[in-house]
Amino acid sequence: KAGVTQTPRYLIKTRGQQVTLSCSPISGHRSVSWYQQTPGQGLQFLFEYFSETQRNKGNFPGRFSGRQFSNSRSEMNVSTLELGDSALYLCASSLGGGPGANVLTFGAGSRLTVL
């Protein structure tokens, strides 16, 4: 079955603009998580959505937001972009319900460059 699909793969924005990234999870997966990867801070958890509700949130400013649709597809939005927002944004999906390891499957990422 198809994996986790992230679009766009690459994008360039300027400071002050906003950006929306999209993530389509594996069919049947109801949980979508977002991570930011930078050389300085490494991999950091942004937030997780499950059944259209934000279930968990990392330590990021309010400029970072997300949502999930009824088909489990998710978007994340970053407003008022700063140079430090330049990063690889990774999306991961999982079944999400009940106990267990709930292994996360990652997409290929969206590389955002802020000029």
Place this chain on the structure above:
Amino acid sequence: AQTVTQSQPEMSVQEAETVTLSCTYDTSESDYYLFWYKQPPSRQMILVIRQEAYKQQNATENRFSVNFQKAAKSFSLKISDSQLGDAAMYFCAYKKPGANNLFFGTGTRLTVIP
């Protein structure tokens, strides 16, 4: 807060040889999950192996195995018969039950020398 430490920023191994990547973590939980993910230059994170803390038996997946020492909070990855395709960044990650957020280490860049 949970922390995951990978003390080896870079490692290298000769093709066909064995290499061990180190990972330690800090938690007050008794039940949790540990993972090793591989990130090749293509950037896609790929699950290599996982371990449930309540299982004493070390996980293995083909050429990949772990040495899980719960008391020492250590979770090392052994790659046997290293292949050129094993070259990548390797991340150790921790997850609590009931939560879907992973805490990652800083990664170890593995180079495989032909």
